[in-house]
Amino acid sequence: MDVQKNTIQKKSFVKRPVGILKKQLGYTREFFHPNLARIIIPTLPYEALDCSGEKILPWSLMKLFDSCEISDFWPFQDEPQGPAHDKVMYILNYELEIDEALYTSDSPKVPLIIDNTVKYVKNASRFTESILRHPEVERQYAKCSGIEVNMDPETRKPKPFPLWWKEHFNFPTEGSKREFKLPTKPKANVFSSEHRVCFSDTDENKHMNYTVYVRFCCDSFCENVLAGKYGVSLDVYEIGVKKLQISYLNECNLGDILTVASWEDKVIKNAYHFEIWNGSVLSATVTISYHNFFNIEKCSRL
Incomplete structure (x- = not known):
């Protein structure tokens, strides 16, 4: 496969509809480093609450964090190798912690900030952490972290991240194993x-x-x-x-x-x-x- 055809195919993964949708959610984004992105969201969407409008649904929080996925907002790469990677990630494990303050009505919910950090990138996996908070509250409202594997969309097997990409962004490469x-x-x-x-x-x-x-x-x-x-x-x-x-x-x-x-x-x-x-x-x-x-x-x- 020639370089031009390979690049066009890779672009199709990065520009798939779900990626475009995430970029139109009205979030304000600040990039301090490829390892760290700050997303400012208006507030929790109504869908994050149960039928009574009182309890927070954990899977809605997971989707909120996912809508702020850091790699969906990385600048597009114009190198001959194409974009950063084929965006098909398989989650190995995931942790979500919700502070009691997120459930209380007296803690401010507008605006909310999510800080996304890439803790490390290994051969075909990465460890990311996201923290949800309010700018005027010291305690964090929620934190999620996960280990993901870059997958080949055809074979569904782990696919190494490009070496040039890891070197270009200088991601940390060491981190403790989590099970x-x-x-x-x-x-x-x-x-x-x-x-x-x-x-x-x-x-x-x-x-x-x-x-x-x-x-x-x-x-x-x-x-x-x-x-x-x-x-x-x-x-x-x-x-x-x-x-x-x-x-x-x-x-x-x-x-x-x-x-x-x-x-x-x-x-x-x-x-x-x-x-x-x-x-x-x-x-x-x-x-x-x-x-x-x-x-x-x-x-x-x-």
Whole structure:
């Protein structure tokens, strides 16, 4: 394949519709360095709240962070090699932490700032961190971090980042390995529910979007609490996600019937573990801990 044809094909990935959409969300952007971008957003979108308009939906926060993805706003490269890389990233693991302040109505929500940092770039993977905050509040509202792998869009296998690209931007190359492992699953008090992957659960990569794993787990958790299977001290209408950790193991696709198995942590209060099975294949593991706002008089949620 000649250089010109290769460049044209690569541009098609960078300019795919979802990338264009992200650039039209009305965000103000500041670039301090290719490793650091600041995105200023008007406020949380209405879709980030549940039906009551009170609780923040964690998968909506994940989508908010994704809409500020740092590489979607990198300057376009005109070198013969084409743009930075084919924009198909597979997430290995992901962590989201939500401070109690984000749930309270007395903490300012306009404007909000997201600082995105590339912590390191290795052969075919990178580690990024994003922090959501208000410019006049010292404590951070939320933080997400993830390890992603650059994938070949055809073979769906890891594809090394171009050496010239890493050298050009001088990204850090060293960083600690991160893994999230569940404790041993108990023999009793493990509860299961089924979820079908619908078309609206999929994305442009033609598999179930990474945020849907969290939604399935949260739905299963609430169903089990309401059924009295665990979390007897919790009111699902008086809680908010505090922290979640996900390890993505295998893709899920349209029409798959997934089984979510979950149990309560015996040591950490208000923490629960989840396994998402696609038949006999383990697709993801998730740990979620919750803020419990029940009987806290001064905690007025959004």
